Amino acid sequence: MDGANFEAMATKEVTQSDIRDWLIEKVAETLKCSPEDIGLEEPFTSLGLDSLSMLMLTGDLAAWLGRDLQATLLLKHPTIEEVAELMARSEPGDLELQMPSPSRERPLPATLAQERLLRHANLPPGLDANLVNPRFVIRGALDLNALRGALAEMVRRHEMLRTTFGVHAGSYVQIVHPTGSVVVEEVDWTTDVALQSEDQMLTRARQMVMKPMDVGVLPLFHTSIIKVAEQDYRVMLVFHHLLCDADALRVFFAELTRLYSALCKGYPPALEPLEWQLADFAVWERDWLRRDAAPYQERLAWWREYWHAPPPIPRFPFVLKEPLSAVASSASTRHAFVALDIARQSELLARQSKCTLYTLFFAAFSSYLLGHIPEREVAIGTYVSDRKRMAAGGLLGMFVSMVPVRVKSPPDSTFREFVQRVRLELDQVSLRRELPFEEVTEHLRGAGKEVPEVLVLFQHMHLPGDALSLEGTQTTRWLEHGQRLETSGLSFSTVSARDELAVWVSFDGSLYDAAEVEGFLNGFVAYLGALMSEPDQKLTREKPVEVSGWDSLFGPG
Incomplete structure (x- = not known):
């Protein structure tokens, strides 16, 4: 799209795709490179823009x-x-929200995403095991005093780390405590001869720290520092999921890194003050999305039309012919690794298609699933975040919700073409994602309408290799082979890390045949490779050819 067309579009409504294309062209023009070399998920600084270039780009975008x-x-x-998603979803003035000033002396509402988790927690009273456990191997001259000080400053800085949850007047609420102690447990395993391997250490460490929490009692965040040898540590961070999602962890690690570095050098902590806290955002969100307000009504009307005739319930090929109804649900996981050359081809195809890896893999999974069920359309649940507003960008807390997406069998198209259709579908859904799915189904039932059945979830996760970087140390993630991705029912995930791409499936073993699920996953990995190698071939509904060597691809969860 040339500059004249872009200027002409400034006078009318622009879409997320328009903004995405404009940014790609502008960044490519600035860097004097091909638009195909611009990654949508690569930070502007990694692409090569400096602070002045970003400031000028912001001014051009504003104009x-x-x-x-x-x-x-x-x-x-x-x-x-x-940026494209943020601009498409916001109105003029939205990015400079009017911050409420609610008193912390009374209970305040939970965010809508937190409420979804609280509905599944044992309230009141009870213990909940929905925990997030990032963990690291740290080798070198770790300054324990600086680390403790940095963690204490994080608790002081973020109200979320000293917040509890409960029910008040029939609604889920958060209670912000004026102070909170940082909980750091230090353990010495240097003389424990029973621990001979990383797997043994990790198993014991998880048994030690992964204990259900009472969400009504502090702390809902704690740290364990395990010394296994001189200048060799294992650090376990444990959060209740209410306190963080993946983006919150990125905020946490970035700030902790800066605080630790300052304290190591004897400087006082010096991060920019937070203008908002999560409680402020929750109060704003509830007011903005109240039932009699335009944003709520507009989104509800769109979703009701979207689900006016839901897809039929999918009949998966791996359902047990006689479900083990007398047996409690049995969470199981399997995983397969994707060849590195296929992962690289995926990144290239995503850049060529001007889409994210998430969109690319969602399209691949949708196409594969539709080729293995008799239905021509299916509802696939996926997780989306509502932290794209300026006020929420630097906050800890849970902003992720599940939204269902309806996907139809591709009518005589190539995979490259199918990706574009899926991208538009995901864009449309993401623009209305603030309204919880539970609200939509409640209204559909109240109107006597069919409610969509979401029996399968898909998500893409990226695990950055350098999430935490403590000065003077070598810090890497501590991941066991076959890490479990907590879920229920049936969930497929593509997980990318440095020089690695894996596909995971988590499923209920009382409903689905494990061997058949493994075969399905095996086939998807082969199908993914074929799509990335030849994206311009026509898609068919025929079952892909099975791949030999199953035992070498899979590991137990």
Whole structure:
């Protein structure tokens, strides 16, 4: 799209795709490279833009959109995909929200995403095991005093780390405590001869720290520092899921790294003050999305039309012919690794298609699933985040919710073409994702309408290799082979890390045949490779050819 067309579009509504294309062209023009070399999920700084270039790009974007934008926009939302989504979903004025000033002396509402988790927690009273456990191997001169001080500053800085949850007047609420102690357990395993391997250490460490929490009692975040040898540590961070999602962890690690570095050098902690806390956002969100307000009504009307005739219930090929109804649900996982050359081809195809890896893999999974069920359309659940607003970008907390997406069999198209259709579908859904699926189904039932059945979930996760970097140490993630991805029912995930791409499936063993699920997963990995190698071949509904060597591909969860 040339500059004249872009200028002409500034006077009318632009879509997320329009903004994405504009940013790709502008960044490529600035860097004097091909648009195909621009990654949607690669930070602007990694692409090669400096602070002045980002400031100028923000000014150009503001002029093109005819909107006032904060100078720090590209710093707070550092990728093309994030900025495009943010601009498409927001109205002028939305990015400078009017912050409420609720008193912390009374219970405040939980966010809508937190409420979804609280519905499944044992409230009140009870213990909940929905925990997040990032863990690291740290080798070198770790300054324990600096680490303790940095963790204490994080608790002081983020109200979320000193917040508990409960039910008040029939609603789920959060209670912000004025102070909170940092809980750091230090353990010495240097003389424990029973621990001979990393697997043994990790098993014991998880048994030690992964204990259900009472969400109504502090702390809901704690740290264990395990010394296994001189200058050799294992650090276990444990959060209740209410306190963090994947983006919150990125915020946490980035700030902890800066605080630790300052304290190691004897400087006082010096992070920019937080303008908002999660409780402020929750109060704003509840007011903005109240049932009599336009945002709520507009989204509800769209979703009701979207689900006016839900897809039929999918008949998976791996359902047990006689489900083990007398047996409690049995969570099982399997995984397979994707060849590195296929992973590289995926990244290239995503750049060529001007889409994210998430969109690419979602399209691949959808196509594969539709080729293995008799139905021509299916509802697939996926997880989306609502932290794209400026106010939420630097906060800890849970912002992720599940939204279902309806996908139809591709009518005589290539995979490359199918990706574009899926991208548009995901864009449309993401623009209305603030309204919880539970609200939509409640209204559908109240109107006597069919409710969509979501029996399968798909998500893509990226595990950055350098999430935490403590000065003077070598810090790497501590991941066991076959890490479990907590879920229920049936969930497929593509997981990318440095020089690695894996596909995971988590399923209920009382409903689904494990051997058949493994075969299905095996076939998907082969199918993914074929799509990446030849994306311009026509898609068919025929079952892909099975691949030999199953035992070498799979590991137990």
